[in-house]
Amino acid sequence: MPDFKDMLDEMGKPELPDLRHKELLEKMIVRGKDKSILNVWWLAIGFYMVAAWVMKSAYVPGMTLRHSMEDYSGRHPYLAVLFFLVIPITITISCLFTLRRIFRDAGRPAWKDFVRAMAARYLTIGAALLLILLYLIFATLKSIA
């Protein structure tokens, strides 16, 4: 029996030099960064349009952001819905799913650290929500008028 105990002490705990879980998490975070860049490209289209309309309202007398947006929505209703609703909603849902998965796979870290590490994702969600909000405000104003 003492021999068996010594043998167990010698064996110690089984050790894995590389954790599969760590590798997967690393891959997921890198993939997440690639997706963030993709999201930025698609959100940039909506923001470029808003920026152009803001400039137009500043330099063309009698023009406002609301007029420009209503004019664009009237001329290209499907494109307006695509750039200001479909794409931002898709990006928001995709970001939320990725954040949930990373949070779970990272072993539920502290909220503060997690938000700091995933700041780009939270900013992307914020930007997407801003575009949706802008469109909904102007759509509501149009329907009231």
Next chain:
Amino acid sequence: MNFPWFRRTGPFFIPVSIIGWLVLFAGIGIAVRLFQDIDKRSHSVSDTLINFVFNLLIIGAAYSLIAFLTSRKPG
């Protein structure tokens, strides 16, 4: 198909295979063609640039979507 066609460097996807380069050159070709078309119809330089940058963003977004989908490493 042999992936990846692209690898990400900062905000851009750089081609790493012949097909990747073909996609990039196709994007540049479409951008040049669009620029000529917009320039023919516009009334001023700012008119050309405002409309061209909008189209360039759409081309960039489509290119990055293709690059994102084809930059996955096997395994």
